[in-house]
Amino acid sequence: MSPQPRALKTLNILSVILVLGAFLQVILFTPYEEIMGPVQKIFYFHVAVAWVGMLGFIASAVVAVIYLVTKDLKWDVICLAAVEISLVFFFEAIVLGSIWARRAWGTWWTWDPRLTTAAILEMIYLAYLLLRQGLEDPERRARFGAVYTLLGGLSVPLTFISIRIFRTIHPILIGGGGTDTMNMSNSMLLTMFISIGVFTLVFITLFWHRIRLGFLREEVEHTKLSVTE
Amino acid sequence: MENFQLSMDFMIGGYIVFAVVSLAYVASLILRWKNSMRDLEMFKDLAKKESVDKNN
Numbered sequence: 001m002s003p004q005p006r007a008l009k010t011l012n013i014l015s016v017i018l019v020l021g022a023f024l025q026v027i028l029f030t031p032y033e034e035i036m037g038p039v040q041k042i043f044y045f046h047v048a049v050a051w052v053g054m055l056g057f058i059a060s061a062v063v064a065v066i067y068l069v070t071k072d073l074k075w076d077v078i079c080l081a082a083v084e085i086s087l088v089f090f091f092e093a094i095v096l097g098s099i100w101a102r103r104a105w106g107t108w109w110t111w112d113p114r115l116t117t118a119a120i121l122e123m124i125y126l127a128y129l130l131l132r133q134g135l136e137d138p139e140r141r142a143r144f145g146a147v148y149t150l151l152g153g154l155s156v157p158l159t160f161i162s163i164r165i166f167r168t169i170h171p172i173l174i175g176g177g178g179t180d181t182m183n184m185s186n187s188m189l190l191t192m193f194i195s196i197g198v199f200t201l202v203f204i205t206l207f208w209h210r211i212r213l214g215f216l217r218e219e220v221e222h223t224k225l226s227v228t229e
Numbered sequence: 230m231e232n233f234q235l236s237m238d239f240m241i242g243g244y245i246v247f248a249v250v251s252l253a254y255v256a257s258l259i260l261r262w263k264n265s266m267r268d269l270e271m272f273k274d275l276a277k278k279e280s281v282d283k284n285n
Contacts, residue, residue, distance in 0.1 A: 001266070023244070037236035042243040049247075088254045092247055099243040103236055209258055216265045223272040227279060 001216045011205040022198040030191040039103040048195035050093035052203040056086025061153030064146035076142035077214035113166035117159040124152045
């Protein structure tokens with residue numbers, strides 16, 4: 001396996017610096033929200049990781065289509081990478097949201113439409129990882145994975161719009177217009193967009209690493225087969 | 230004041246959980262990479278030995 005390309009090394013360093021920068025921006029340069037106080041600052045990373053989580057799930061659905069068209073197994077490796085990273089980010093979004101909810105709503109969890117659809121989304125893709133393990137044949141596994149992630153991708157827009165189509169206590173960030181819409185100052189909005197940008201970059205970095213790991217494991221499998229045959 | 234401190238504790242707790250989960254995932258990527266490299270080297274060595282044995 002070739003060593004890390006220079007661009008990836010640069011992304012590694014940039015990601016670390018920018019995450020620390022975004023954290024400092026949240027802690028030091030963003031004002032406290034009047035009612036909730038410091039706990040509201042969880043929200044910036046919560047939104048950012050939820051965004052990249054959904055981005056990854058959508059990316060996996062797009063990659064799944066490419067696999068179904070080309071039948072090239074490398075797309076299965078890429079699809080798995082997108083799902084795995086998104087699962088981690090989306091898990092973080094759920095946990096951060098839960099901690100915020102404990103202070104804001106007085107409970108760690110409630111079966112609100114947004115929380116419920118988010119939990120279902122996470123479980124759909126967790127099941128994807130588990131079900132893949134049960135299939136030995138790489139082509140069958142890839143075909144199953146592609147169809148599954150394509151169908152699973154339908155739950156992403158449902159989770160996103162759940163706060164708009166159902167009655168919910170979850171705040172609406174953009175385009176709500178009603179009383180549920182969060183009132184944020186310009187510096188709060190700036191911090192939110194900085195966090196989203198930073199975590200998009202972190203996602204790209206981790207995605208690249210995970211794809212490399214996937215290809216390395218493929219190489220290990222091929223070498224192993226050549227020895228055992 | 231007490232409310233503010235509690236709110237601050239939740240914020241710190243949230244970011245600690247976030248850091249732990251993120252670092253654990255990055256560590257898992259590094260570990261899996263190292264293990265895969267080790268396996269690759271091992272199988273390559275085995276393949277080499279096998280071809281030498283066949284030639285002999």
